[in-house]
Amino acid sequence: MKAAFCGNDNASAYDISAGVLKNVCFVDALNLVPHVFLLFITFPILFIGWGSQSSKVQIHHNTWLHFPGHNLRWILTFTLLFVHVCEIAEGIVSDANMKSRHLHLFLPAMMGFVAATTAIVYYHNIETSNFPKLLLALFLYWIMAFVTKTIKLVRYCEDGVPFSQLRFCITGIMVILYGLLMAVEINVIRVRRYVFFMNPQKVKPPEDLQDLGVRFLQPFVNLLSKATYWWMNTLIISAHKKPIDLKAIGKLPIAMRALTNYVCLKEAYEEQKKKVANQPNKIPSIWLAMYRAFGRPILLSSTFRYLADLLGFAGPLCISGIVESFQNDTNTTGKTSTSYLSSQDFLKNAYVLAVLLFLALILQRTFLQASYYVTIETGINLRGALLAMIYNKILRLSTSNLSMGEMTLGQINNLVAIETNQLMWFLFLCPNLWAMPVQIIMGVILLYNLLRVSALVGAAVIVLLAPIQYFIATKLAEAQKSTLDYSTERLKKTNEILKGIKLLKLYAWEHIFCTSVEETRTKELISLKTFALYTSLSIFMNAAIPIAAVLATFVTYEYQNEATLQPYQAFASLSLFHILVTPLFLLSTVVRFAVKAVISVQKLNEFLISDEIGDDSWRSAESSVTYESCKKHTGLVTINRKQPLRHQLDSYEQPPRRQPRPFETDDIAIKVTNGYFSWGSGLATLSNINIRIPTGQMTMIVGQVGCGKSSLLLAILGEMQTLEGKVHWNNINETDPSCEATRSRNRYSVAYAAQKPWLLNATVEENIIFGSPFNKQRYKAVTDACSLQPDIDLLPFGDQTEIGERGINLSGGQRQRICVARALYQNTNIIVLDDPFSALDIHLSDHLMQEGILKFLQEDKRTLILVTHKLQYLPHADWIIAMKDGYVLREGTLKDIQTKDVELYEHWKTLMNRQDQELEKDMETDQTTLERKTLRRAMYPRESKAQLEDEDEEEEEEEDDDDNMSTVMRLRTKMPWRTCWRYLTSGGFFLLFLMIFSKLLKHSVIVAIDYWLARWTSMENKTGDSTDLNQSRGMLCGAGIVLCLVTSLTVEWMGLTAAKNLHHNLLNKIILGPIRFFDTTPLGLILNRFSADTNIIDQHIPPTLESLTRSTLLCLSAIGMISYATPWFLVALVPLGIAFYFIQKYFRVASKDLQELDDSTQLPLLCHFSETAEGLTTIRAFRHEARFKQHMLELTDTNNIAYLFLSAANRWLEVRTDYLGACIVLTAAVTSITYRSDSGLLGLGLLYALTITNYLNWVVRNLADLEVQMGAVKKVNSFLTMESENYEGTMDPSQVPKDWPQEGEIKIEDLCVRYENNLKPVLKHVKAYIKPGQKVGICGRTGSGKSSLSLAFFRMVDIFDGKIVIDGIDICKLPLHTLRSRLSIILQDPILFSGSIRFNLDPECKCTDDRLWEALEIAQLKNMVKSLPGGLDAVVTEGGENFSVGQRQLFCLARAFVRKSSILIMDEATASIDMATVSISVTFWLHVLSSFVADPSSYFFSPPTCSSFQHRHRVHTILTADLVIVMKRGNILENDTPENLLSREDGIFASFVRADM
Secondary structure: OOOEEEOOOOHHHHHHOOOOHHHHHHHHHOHHHHHHHHHHHHHHHHHHHHHHHOOOOOOOOOOOOOOOOOHHHHHHHHHHHHHHHHHHHHHHHHHHEEEEEEHHOHHHHHHHHHHHHHHHHHHHHHHHHOOHHHHHHHHHHHHHHHHHHHHHHHHHHOOOOOOEEEHHHHHHHHHHHHHHHHHHHHHHHHHHHHOOOOOOOOOOOOOHHHHOOOOOOOOOOHHHHHHHHHHHHHHHHHHHOOOOHHHHHHHHOOOHHHHHHHHHHHHHHHHHHOOOOOOOOOOOOOOHHHHHHHHHHHHHHHHHHHHHHHHHHHHHHHHHHHHHHHHHHHHHOOOOOOOOOHHHHHOHHHHHHHHHHHHHHHHHHHHHHHHHHHHHHHHHHHHHHHHHHHHHHHHHHHHHHHHHOOOOOHHHHHHHHHHHHHHHHHHHHHHHHHHHHHHHHHHHHHHHHHHHHHHHHHHHHHHHHHHHHHHHHHHHHHHHHHHHHHHHHHHHHHHHHHHHHHHHHOOHHHHHHHHHHHHHHHHHHHOOOOHHHHHHHHEEEEEEHHHHHHHHHHHHHHHOOOOOHHHHHHHHHHHHHHHHHHHHHHHHHHHHHHHOEEEEEEEEHHHOOOEEEOOOOHHHHOOOOOHHHOOOOOOOOOOOOOOOOOOOHHHHHHOOOOOOHHHHHEEEEEEEEEEEEEEOOEEEEEEEEEEEEEEEOEEEEEEEOHHHHHHHHHHOOOOOOEEEEEEOOOOOOOOHHHHHHOOOEHHHHHHHEOOOOOOOOOOOHHHHOEEEOOOOHHHHHHHOOOOOHHHHHHOHHHHHHHHHHHOOOOOOOHHHHHHHHHHHHOOEEEEEEEEEOOOOHHHHHHHHHHHHHHHHHHHHHOOEEOOOOOOHHHHHOOOOEEEEEEEEEEEEEEHHHHOHHHHHHHHHHHHHHHHHHHHHHHHOOOOOHHHHHHHHHHHHHHHHHHHHHHHHHHHHHOHHHHHHHHHHHHHHOOHHHHHHHHHHHHOOOHHHHHHHHHHHHHHHHHHHHHHHHHHHOOOOOOOOOOHHHHHHHHHHHHHHHHHHHHHHHHHHHHHHHHHHHHHHHHHHHHHHHOOHHHHHOHHHHHHHHHHHHHHHHHHHHHHHHHHHHHHHHHHHHHHHHHHHHHHOOOHHHHHHHHHHHHHEEEEEEEHHHHHHHHHHHHHHHHHHHHHHHOOOHHHHHEEEEEHHHHHHHHHHHHHHHHEEEEEHHHHHHHHHHHHHHHHHHHHHHHHHHHHOOOHHHHHHHHHHHHHHHHHHHHHHHHHHHHHHHHHHHHHHHHHHHHOOOOOOOOHHHHOOOOOOOOOEEEEEEEEEEEEEEEOOOEEEEEEEEOOOOEEEEEEEEOOHHHHHHHHHHOOOOOOEEEEEEEEEEEEEOHHHHHHHOEEEEOOOOOOOOOOEHHHHHHHOOOHHHHHHHHHHHHHOOOOHHOOOHHHHHHOOOOHOOOOOOHHHHHHHHHHHHHHHHOEEEEOOOOOOOOOOHHHHHHHHHHHHHHHHHOOOOOOEEEOOOOHHHOHHHHHHHHHOOOOOOOOOOOEEEEEEHHOOOOHHOOOOHHHHHHHOO
């Protein structure tokens, strides 16, 4: 067919006799002029060099939207492009019906499409380069295009072309669009004044874009980049070269920061409070406040969701149209000379429908992802605002709320970690609430339109089965809760095992405790099986409902209608059923989250209206600190809900009318008059308080325990509720020149050290300076005064070592001293110390009193308030306040009290004498040395090992940096297939085979059902073999439904079996591991394997694996089916496959990094909240609310930015996979139409192509999730490769005599011991002989080998040479369990386990009650245990916390007696107990030895390190031994009786004794 611009079939086509504009072809040619003009003008500018024009405003992003009407321009241009596509399609379809080729029908439209594309590219470049004058070209183009299209529209009107003709509609729409674009351009000229005006508008870039740290560009990029997340490309591609860190993701834009959103929510909440201010029974609505603050983005998201859902129905409609047009073969119409086409004829063309389906899918997916993004961003903003709101409330919480248990730390942590997340997730699912009904109604209407009444039967099946989904969802929640309970119990037991592992190994009790954990694990697994069953049912329902609905519908249709079911009806209805199932499946989830959100809001309401502390602005002479001090934003005031306190401090808030008396301003820092204070119950805890605190002096507050000393301090600090009276704080006279020295101090804060030490999860230095400027000299003076330097020297990184949460690395005394150091370091006038000596021994107390208080503070002339029980320090006090039962008993100097209250003074003298008598005992227990030793043990081996490993890694990196980097990157991009295989095989090969087989069979059956449907609907005569067909259909559907259940169950069961085996192997491997492993591996690291990693293996991997296999097989079966229907599709699949490979490759790496960032930024935020709640009094006393708020905002923003980037990365992936899916649909449709496949197969191919669009992104998402989750399996497997202790001996247990060791004769022959094969020996060729029944004392300095020798008896260390022979048997030949069960040891640290007293004394349940009571009686615990409810079955809490340290040690002594071993070893067993307990223990062992008269025993004991060997009671104990062994550096230096050793004047033992004298 010959081509000509106006065609060859009409002679009048080129006739212009009636006028040029009367010729349609000429008008079409005229429409080419604007497009050609734009291309000629813009191409040189785009490609030659406008880019050399430098932007006048220098910014770091090229994303700044300079011109007004930006979004409208992009929307209009996209609409214009769509209309151009329709115009091109209309032209081509019209031309196909003509007798000759008419280029004028589609060529101008094609040029228009190119011009519109060029226009938007040109605009984007002009905008980002900030050169508006070049927009004149676009302005002229819009005018010309508008004029030419108007001429064409007028021409059609004159020719009487009806409105029903598509070309008339298209032309009319284009006139409107060009007119609107012209108006947008005029608006740009009006606002920016770049032409026709004398003074151009000056522009300033947004604040965010001036900040180099802002990397989240979604709000600032153009609409196309917003819709496709194109700006994320840089980050996702860079992740391949370098891991994404916090620096790479930068800061949040101002509009998304927690502070900004807090301001919005707070204002909305305050409005609600004002509305209900006069209604006492009503509480302000958080729901309305949230709507006011975040309603607009939720409405926007809902709009996007509606549009997406409506466009989703284009799929079934287009499938129906394509298959129907394919059946009717509309292209058989004859050729005509008319060039007009109606809309109906246009939409009957299969190719047109294919393109429309493609465009509808692109738009639908774009709107859907936009909806997801907006809801997620709003949810994150809401969470940030709520966290700031909760934090602000925490800082104002009444102390009585926390102390009286009305508000627990657990509740606050739940609010932060759970309730805010529940509301965030509810917001994510919010658009579903109102989108789902519309989706369901539309779906049912379209189904009814296709299949009439029978469609309602299918819809009824879905609706009737929906409540079952809800039931399953509720059961799932219940199963999850019970699983969590069992998991918590199991972790508690595992934690106890790990903490007491040394004791368990020494007593050979591993199997008992291991069995206990396994029992709890079994219960947990039963709960997990229930959870797995309901999960499987949920997946089954989701897969089986469409099959059941379709079966019911088609059976009803067949029996009801005489007409046969057509392919277009079958596949359109099948697609609609798939659409209908999704909202009904989501319904249960949305309802569940809605219920949770309602409960969360109730809890939040209760918290926000709870009591606050009184306004103490009288103390600070300024309003309470709010978020204004954090940032520039204003409008934030903390509202105090309570009535103002009774005392009105007018004299402090207003200028005084008279000059105050000298003592009022100079001598008194704080004065309380007629004070009555309560903890919120209304009853006065403190009554009739009239005290004064002198300025620059030390005031001591003394009294019995519980008399109200700490309460008095808190009342002064404003933490208690004032019922009556006044607290006056003296403001220093500003005009007084003598105050110059003190003016630099913060007069309005108080340095406060609470009775219970409170530390931040930060470095030692940060804990001491606490936000104050660092002063090296002052810092050193403070650490010396608090004797902290020796402790700091022990830490691996000195004072830069991070203290764990709540100071868990440190002892009570060390924590107390850091808190006191913090108070001393602060540059404040007033210092308050609440019982700072309670956890300190006498040496440290004296040093702190002398150096810290008397020297450091008094020299500085600072006011000190000190609460103490140490009455020996009373002579140092300038002022004394004696308390009793909540009132002040006496106030004055010590001399005043001596004169006025002789009775009280004598009572104090009696107590002082008693304290002096106990002083000697206190002097004997060198607690500090013990604390430091414990610290060294806890910190040094672990940290040093980690440090050494880090150093080795650094050296390796330096040696081969480039190769290492490339290897790391290669590993980062590689899927951990080996770990996946280990996981799958740990579930058992049978279940693995069953899973693979059932999955393949299920998808084969589903494909067979759909293939049968395609064949059946395509058959010409359906009545012939209807019985056979119905039978095969029924069988296939039945098999499909059953297999849906089987596959989901096999995956869950295989996952559970794998989880069970992995945990069992891990537990046994850990429990049987060598003790060295526990010394060098942090407890938290091991516990993590049992908590977080086990949880991932239990609950996260099975559903991810199920979803991944389902999505992958669905996509593969879809591609297979399309390829079968149209083999040419495989050619187009190659480039699509390559694109998919690169998308998933880049996404997986970036997603992994961003998930890790999200996880790692969440923990510090939660810790900060719990830290603040615990240290509330300290923070408020220091007036550091603003600093802590600022830190909280930073932590929230850091977590939010990580989560936002992760969300944006997910959208980046989904948009790309969705567009790929749309391309697959287009390709499948075009190839099927072109190569004329069967109509049934065409419908089936398109249906499957649509499923690819839904599941393609899930393949990548699940793959990325599985990769992250396999990290847990890898970590667990790394522990499974560890070598266990050798429990098997060369002797059979039956060969060992039952009463061995009977005599207790010990021969140590040339013994060499080391901790590991690669370490130096700790004992070198040790020789000794111990007779039966001897008491042996072993002494030596730290590291001399005392403990190593005692551990060698239990083979806890590697005996690589020599041997220990006990009663003629070499212990190395014995099975470990036999050896350890026959010996007894008492460790330095008293360890008790949760359970009963009976369980702690005899876990093996071998002893009678009489024997247990006898042991308790000897340990002097019988009366105490009898007084407990339950007696021997009385509860012991975790770690034995419900008993004192001394009582715990006595229980350990009783435990050793119960065992009645012939050989007893005490490893510094009296080091951590007081004198009274030591005397009991000595009596105890004398009793033990006398009870073994018929059965002589050997008794070893190792006193504490000889560096502190001057303790008389310990030397006394050594002197009563039969044999003393003195060790040094793993060798025995002296070995003889105490008498013989003392007779050697130059002997080491003699020198120890002399040092003690």
